[in-house]
Amino acid sequence: MSNHDIPEENLPERSTAHGEVSVPDENPFADPGLPPHEHRIQDIDEGAARRSERTVALLFTISMLCTVGFIASYFAIPRDKSIFVFPIGHINAMNFALGLTLGVALFCIGAGAVHWARTLMSDVEIADERHAIEADPETKQKVLADFAQGAKESALGRRGLIRTTMFGALALLPLSGVFLLGGLGPKPEEKLRHTLWAKGKLLVNMNTDQPLRPADIPVGSLTFAKPDGLEESDEDFQQQIAKAALMIIRIQPENIKDKRELDWSHDGIVAYSKICTHVGCPISLYEQQTHHVLCPCHQSTFDLSDGGRVLFGPAGHALPQLHIGVNQDGFLEARGDFAEPVGPAFWERGAEK
């Protein structure tokens, strides 16, 4: 499109043949102004306003009930109870109840505030000029006056039901955090010391669910395993696999540096806990040339050819090794449980000293 096609009034300022700047008489982008204000039903019908008020109060009341439910769940539900929730499967009942009640409590406070603002607070449109960042005293006065006006228009003083329930919901909600602090104890004591691994327990491939033979573990591969008999459909699957998850690699026996590691392996096949000894992330990155494994959470690096020793990162101690062998049917089996607690388990190690 050429300038000849554009209406004259829409052309920007331009130079004339004499070098003068000509400015269009009218601003081509004039402020169209605010559309006419439309009243909401709540502005003209006190009955509708009362219904909105009750809705907001109901949401705040549900929030209060959920906070009470959160606290009750914390005390009433056994910590190791699990429930089946579709489509997730078996999950810890207390975690589910705490998450659900806290989530609904927060949602209801938010939804109540939004509904209140949309239906009962003043919705008169205001246009103001942009001003300098540094406010002058008059502007500060105006801001304070606007704030007072806003508080007045929010009807907080007039809508007693909303005020009471909102303060109730906001006052109760922080209690949830106080009770969560109780989750820091008690110490797990012996619960983390033992895993499902035991003498004669077969090593089962996590992906195929099949018992593993030495021939299934080629040099340079990383295989994840679980104890035979542990199924994903089990109620306590997550709890048990969090302790028993195993990674298996095969190293040329002459490349194994640690003598005990050699004794606890089978033909270069070594099995280590998959749970990082820093704060318990599952380790998953294997470098086959160096036999190093890396924890993706904070980059702790362990040498699986040297007793799972920590090479780098915040992990405080080596990965526990599982003593393995081969049974008379040719399957890989455990020769006992881990000799030391898996994962961080700092409380148990401290008690041994």
Ligand code: FES
């Ligand atoms: S959990 Fe593995 S490095 Fe932190």
